[in-house]
Amino acid sequence: MDALGKLYTSTAIVTVNVEGKLNGITVAWVTRVSWQPPMVAVSIGKTRYTRELMDRTDSFAVCILGKDAKEIAEYFGTVSGRNTDKFKKYPYTMSEGNLPIPEGTIAYIECDKTGQFEAGDHIVYIGTVRRQKVLKDEPPLIFGEHELL
Ligand SMILES: Cc1cc2nc3c(=O)[nH]c(=O)nc-3n(C[C@H](O)[C@H](O)[C@H](O)COP(=O)(O)O)c2cc1C
Incomplete structure (x- = not known):
């Protein structure tokens, strides 16, 4: 048994659009940090x-x-955008802010990147919410016990 496994989170795909290059990464380490x-x-x-x-x-x-988005979570969480266009495999729409929103998304939060700092082998990026939208009023895919639940 592992205490860190008891930190349950919503599973998300963080997406970016850098000069037309779209990418997304599955993340479990995501949370709100300011009211x-x-x-x-x-x-x-x-x-x-x-x-x-x-x-x-x-x-x-x-x-x-x-x-219902376990499969897409695993795909975006195992394949790298370095050599694959992940958005070719699954349908997506573009948000008002010109960011890709993959199939399986129940709600999305568009952010301005307003900070970042190093945390061990990761970088924590802080986003100030610019726009948010609920697409389906359903519970999220949960990550806990070190796996998708
Ligand atoms: C369920 C799940 C949760 C993940 N959570 C994170 C995370 O919070 N942060 C992270 O850097 N990688 C996380 N990963 C791993 C990345 O999604 C994975 O390495 C991905 O292929 C990186 O894509 P990229 O090279 O296109 O950025 C997770 C993977 C899965 C399957």
């Missing part, structure tokens, strides 16, 4: 391709997945 203004934090591994793209953009979207 006013509303802010969120996402933790991205230093070696991830998304980390390179995050460092070249001022905005990102946190796309919260629904319970």
